[in-house]
Amino acid sequence: MKQNIRNYTYEQLENILIDAGEKKFRASQIFEWLHKRGSYINSFEDMTNISLSLREKLENEFSIDAVYIEKEYISKIDDTKKYLIRLNDNNIIESVIMEYKFGSSMCISTQVGCNMGCEFCASTKNGLIRNMETYEMLGEVYAPKINISNIVLMGSGEPLNNYDNVINFIKIINDDKGYNLGKRSITVSTCGIVPNIVRLAQDAKGINLALSLHSAIEEKRKKIMKIASKYTLEDTMRAIREFFIITKRRLSLEYSLIKGFNDGLEDVKALCNLCKTYLDGCEYYINLIKVNEISETNFKKPSDDTVMKFRDYLNNNGIVATIRRTLGEDISGSCGQLRNSYIA
Numbered sequence: 001m002k003q004n005i006r007n008y009t010y011e012q013l014e015n016i017l018i019d020a021g022e023k024k025f026r027a028s029q030i031f032e033w034l035h036k037r038g039s040y041i042n043s044f045e046d047m048t049n050i051s052l053s054l055r056e057k058l059e060n061e062f063s064i065d066a067v068y069i070e071k072e073y074i075s076k077i078d079d080t081k082k083y084l085i086r087l088n089d090n091n092i093i094e095s096v097i098m099e100y101k102f103g104s105s106m107c108i109s110t111q112v113g114c115n116m117g118c119e120f121c122a123s124t125k126n127g128l129i130r131n132m133e134t135y136e137m138l139g140e141v142y143a144p145k146i147n148i149s150n151i152v153l154m155g156s157g158e159p160l161n162n163y164d165n166v167i168n169f170i171k172i173i174n175d176d177k178g179y180n181l182g183k184r185s186i187t188v189s190t191c192g193i194v195p196n197i198v199r200l201a202q203d204a205k206g207i208n209l210a211l212s213l214h215s216a217i218e219e220k221r222k223k224i225m226k227i228a229s230k231y232t233l234e235d236t237m238r239a240i241r242e243f244f245i246i247t248k249r250r251l252s253l254e255y256s257l258i259k260g261f262n263d264g265l266e267d268v269k270a271l272c273n274l275c276k277t278y279l280d281g282c283e284y285y286i287n288l289i290k291v292n293e294i295s296e297t298n299f300k301k302p303s304d305d306t307v308m309k310f311r312d313y314l315n316n317n318g319i320v321a322t323i324r325r326t327l328g329e330d331i332s333g334s335c336g337q338l339r340n341s342y343i344a
């Protein structure tokens, strides 16, 4: 089967062309057609500054298929846009664009489904269908034709379980000959694939890391996140500390508050202890989110008052914690829900 030409980093593309006896500068011409903001083409024929014979060679060797927006939903409350994206094998995935003062931030998926089994997540309910290829992740960004200033890999899938494709995605989207999105504007979110956290710090130095923590009490975390049975909190916290030491990028810890489960005094005390034990001297903050109420679980959101008390306790103990605004509430709540209801 032909490889999609958008799967290759600039360096890989250059090597392919040199091996085929072509001039080095062809790589930047082709790379621009594939990745430059707003000017992507979806057919080799449209590469008008490339000779016909090279276009034919490329056509024979590679595919250039894009992904397609199946459906767009726009929030009437806050202009959040959600997309159902159709991949070439007819699988459907979701992406979201949120508007902030600093620009448009996009949340993309990295796998079709997910096998991590986090209890509160709709994306995992049908398991993992397959990894997404690099060109499909890029397609999520390119397809809406909106100038994106920030990308979070926080949609369906565990990015660090699709490691090589995610690394190529980061290299390509960051390349100044293409989309040229700064590494500081890219965040990878993980449920805690410990060995790949440190690898990521080395392979994509400069990007941000978000850890889905959700409980600082080992036994509780195990109840809602399968990964906690594989890697202890200690291993996980040591890995993110290492990430900070290598990259010097501020860490983010994601904490979904579930009413009566992880929102009490013992929980916030455990969270303080955990942070002070492992992250002393690191820059980090805690992102508090009310859990998404999905039909597959009985989890409920805590009250505003509980959430504010939780935040204040952290702040009063010298830990920066913020409450994340919920965006796009009128266009089907959490990640994975839209897709599940569409394909049902």
Ligand code: SF4
Residues within 6 Å of the ligand: 114, 115, 116, 117, 118, 121, 122, 123, 124, 155, 156, 157, 158, 190, 191, 212
């Ligand atoms: S929260 Fe992320 S890692 Fe966990 S099941 Fe959902 S998509 Fe997978």
